[in-house]
Amino acid sequence: MKLIICGKGGSGKSTITSLLSRQYAREGKRVIVVDTDVSNVGLHRIMGLESPPDLIGYFGGKEKMGEFMRESRRGGTPQDVPALGTWTYDTIPKEYRSELDGVQLVSVGKINEATEGCKCSISALARQFILGLTPKKDERVIIDTEAGIEHFGRGFDSLCNAIIMVVDSSYESQCLVRKISDMADTVAVPLYFILNKTDEATSATLRDVIPDKSRIIGEFGLDPALIEAGLMGQALPGSYPEAAEVVQRLAERGGESSPA
Numbered sequence: 003m004k005l006i007i008c009g010k011g012g013s014g015k016s017t018i019t020s021l022l023s024r025q026y027a028r029e030g031k032r033v034i035v036v037d038t039d040v041s042n043v044g045l046h047r048i049m050g051l052e053s054p055p056d057l058i059g060y061f062g063g064k065e066k067m068g069e070f071m072r073e074s075r076r077g078g079t080p081q082d083v084p085a086l087g088t089w090t091y092d093t094i095p096k097e098y099r100s101e102l103d104g105v106q107l108v109s110v111g112k113i114n115e116a117t118e119g120c121k122c123s124i125s126a127l128a129r130q131f132i133l134g135l136t137p138k139k140d141e142r143v144i145i146d147t148e149a150g151i152e153h154f155g156r157g158f159d160s161l162c163n164a165i166i167m168v169v170d171s172s173y174e175s176q177c178l179v180r181k182i183s184d185m186a187d188t189v190a191v192p193l194y195f196i197l198n199k200t201d202e203a204t205s206a207t208l209r210d211v212i213p214d215k216s217r218i219i220g221e222f223g224l225d226p227a228l229i230e231a232g233l234m235g236q237a238l239p240g241s242y243p244e245a246a247e248v249v250q251r252l253a254e255r256g257g258e259s260s261p262a
């Protein structure tokens with residue numbers, strides 16, 4: 003099963019990715035977290051992991067990857083063929099993954115220099131890698147994205163079994179609910195919502211903008227422990243019953259079994 007986590011910047015995508023990965027691991031699953039955010043570098047920290055080297059290095063770097071993608075387009079390789087091979091928890095190159103307690107983190111690539119050009123080749127690799135991931139029955143893939151909706155255009159979402167949008171207490175998030183709902187419909191992948199950083203008043207407002215309430219699979223209140231961890235760049239604290247609820251609801255509502 004492949005899950006993609008999306009939402010506006012700062013809504014809590016990386017936090018939720020981390021909490022869900024831990025929960026799946028607690029339930030005996032082996033989890034592959036794929037970091038597709040080219041800018042933010044903190045996911046490993048909140049997961050309590052070492053930072054893995056950029057996966058694009060394994061394929062020779064940005065330029066080589068760009069050439070490879072141009073070549074496969076020229077050669078007419080079909081979109082649904084994993085041109086770079088297939089991967090499971092055990093076969094992801096060891097030097098390019100960081101691992102703790104049944105959770106692996108793979109980071110596709112980061113922008114490191116002011117003048118290094120666009121991120122197209124990193125996104126192309128991210129799509130190829132997501133396409134090539136073939137999780138076994140006891141494996142779960144969680145894809146953390148960067149802010150916004152570009153991942154739809156890059157073709158990540160259509161390769162996943164379910165999309166989870168993190169909705170925080172902001173007007174921007176409320177606007178994004180509509181946009182992402184439309185896009186999820188277009189790619190025909192089930193969309194679920196997690197409300198984040200809520201209190202009683204904001205929770206009610208956010209629930210109002212989500213037309214199908216049964217699609218809300220969890221809610222995390224504004225949590226001082228998460229604020230503290232975020233501020234200090236520390237691993238997330240403790241275990242969250244809210245995460246267990248999300249995993250259970252997702253399973254009940256078919257998010258795990260719908261076709262990729």
Ligand SMILES: Nc1ncnc2c1ncn2[C@@H]1O[C@H](COP(=O)(O)OP(=O)(O)O)[C@@H](O)[C@H]1O
Nearest residue numbers: 012013014015016017199223224225228229232
């Ligand atoms: N439920 C929550 N309560 C309090 N702070 C939170 C909560 N969820 C996330 N945060 C904080 O919000 C900030 C942004 O979270 P992050 O997961 O990095 O967002 P994103 O990946 O969407 O940009 C971090 O400082 C994080 O600690």
Ligand SMILES: [Mg+2]
Nearest residue numbers: 015016039042
């Ligand atoms: Mg993030």
